[in-house]
Amino acid sequence: MKVIVNGVATITSANSTVQDLLLQLRLDSQQVVVERNRDIIPRQDFAVARLASGDVLEIVHFVGGG
Amino acid sequence: MMKITVNERNYEAAAGSTVGSIRDRIKPGAEVLVVNGFPADEDQTLVDGDHLVLIRRGETPDAEELDSLLTARHTPGVHARVKRSSIGIAGVGGLGSSVAVALARTGVGRLVIADFDLVEPTNLNRQQYYLDQLGLPKVYALRDTLARINPHLHVTACHLRLTPGNVAEIFGAIDILVEAFDRADQKAMLVETFATYFPDKPIVAGSGMAGHAPSNSIRTSRRGRNIFLCGDGCTEAAPGIGLMAPRVGIAAHHQANAVLRLLLDEDPAANFHEGIDTL
Numbered sequence: 085m086k087v088i089v090n091g092v093a094t095i096t097s098a099n100s101t102v103q104d105l106l107l108q109l110r111l112d113s114q115q116v117v118v119e120r121n122r123d124i125i126p127r128q129d130f131a132v133a134r135l136a137s138g139d140v141l142e143i144v145h146f147v148g149g150g
Numbered sequence: 151m152m153k154i155t156v157n158e159r160n161y162e163a164a165a166g167s168t169v170g171s172i173r174d175r176i177k178p179g180a181e182v183l184v185v186n187g188f189p190a191d192e193d194q195t196l197v198d199g200d201h202l203v204l205i206r207r208g209e210t211p212d213a214e215e216l217d218s219l220l221t222a223r224h225t226p227g228v229h230a231r232v233k234r235s236s237i238g239i240a241g242v243g244g245l246g247s248s249v250a251v252a253l254a255r256t257g258v259g260r261l262v263i264a265d266f267d268l269v270e271p272t273n274l275n276r277q278q279y280y281l282d283q284l285g286l287p288k289v290y291a292l293r294d295t296l297a298r299i300n301p302h303l304h305v306t307a308c309h310l311r312l313t314p315g316n317v318a319e320i321f322g323a324i325d326i327l328v329e330a331f332d333r334a335d336q337k338a339m340l341v342e343t344f345a346t347y348f349p350d351k352p353i354v355a356g357s358g359m360a361g362h363a364p365s366n367s368i369r370t371s372r373r374g375r376n377i378f379l380c381g382d383g384c385t386e387a388a389p390g391i392g393l394m395a396p397r398v399g400i401a402a403h404h405q406a407n408a409v410l411r412l413l414l415d416e417d418p419a420a421n422f423h424e425g426i427d428t429l
Contacts, residue, residue, distance in 0.1 A: 090373075112334075114334075114335040114338065115334040115335055115337075115338050116338055117338050117341045117342045117345070117374075117377070119345075119374040119375060119377075122374065122375045123349075124342060124345045124346045124349070126342060126346060127338075127342065142373055142374035142375075142377075144338075144341070144355075144373045144374065144377060144379060145357075145383075146334040146335075146337040146338050146341075146355070146357045147334050147357050147358050147383070147384060147385070147386035147387075148332060148333050148334040148337075148386050148387050148388075149244075149332060149358070149359055149360045149385070149386055149387030149393050149398075150241065150243060150244055150245040150246075150330055150331055150332045150337075150356050150357075150359065150387075150393075150398070150401075
């Protein structure tokens with residue numbers, strides 16, 4: 085199914101969770117903030133939050149230093 | 151009569167008044183006399199439109215005078231909006247200490263600063279601390295420094311480690327949060343927690359500012375509902391790519407300008423000047 089990630093159309097498998105998507109994008113779940121359709125998804129829910137076709141996701145990835 | 155300003159306040163004086171006569175009336179004993187930006191003698195005659203500054207050495211301007219001085223530096227209306235604001239800064243290291251100084255100089259009303267850390271010698275390469283502050287908790291050292299810039303700025307200094315359990319309490323009353331941590335997982339924790347509790351309050355976060363890569367790759371972008379990200383997004387601090395004052399300072403001032411733009415209802419992530427605001 086297709087979802088939008090940071091403005092870019094992305095194909096992911098039909099029953100993907102947020103955690104699956106992060107694995108697919110090779111992102112560390114400890115270093116990201118995820119918004120789905122403008123609402124924050126807390127990291128404790130990443131493994132259970134199932135994506136739906138057409139979901140608009142913002143995945144903000146942080147790197148260290150500041 | 152002629153119209154001049156004295157310490158940025160409007161003042162009417164008899165035509166032909168000297169600097170000394172105005173000084174004796176308004177600030178007797180003031181040793182530093184400046185007219186239109188240049189040092190002046192007490193015998194100098196003032197004319198209509200002159201700007202006179204009188205300074206008594208060692209004296210701190212009172213709140214009203216300081217307010218006039220700051221207002222004079224900003225576009226009309228900016229200072230009035232800014233001085234009502236309350237800004238939170240999570241972490242006062244390389245990013246946070248520079249953001250705090252910039253916002254103090256800009257004239258914000260209140261800062262809430264939080265950090266568990268102490269001032270160490272290695273901080274001095276980029277953080278707004280001084281040799282005589284080594285060993286002090288950063289939040290207390292910074293509060294002292296900010297008081298030397300603007301003693302009427304209200305600073306709440308929290309010497310503690312921020313956790314999901316205390317973020318809402320510490321930053322509950324602020325208008326905008328600046329994320330200024332060092333570790334990526336801490337950045338994510340803070341942004342997620344604050345955005346969960348306060349989805350309608352903006353967060354200005356920082357990511358990617360190490361080394362001496364080009365300045366031009368540091369940007370401010372909008373990410374999602376109310377998160378703004380300042381940095382290049384990828385240059386991680388690591389052995390061989392340290393954090394250095396210029397580039398960290400650029401990111402910090404992107405953050406400070408983002409806060410200022412948000413207070414003025416402008417888009418921090420815009421690329422072009424929108425034109426002169428009329429107020």
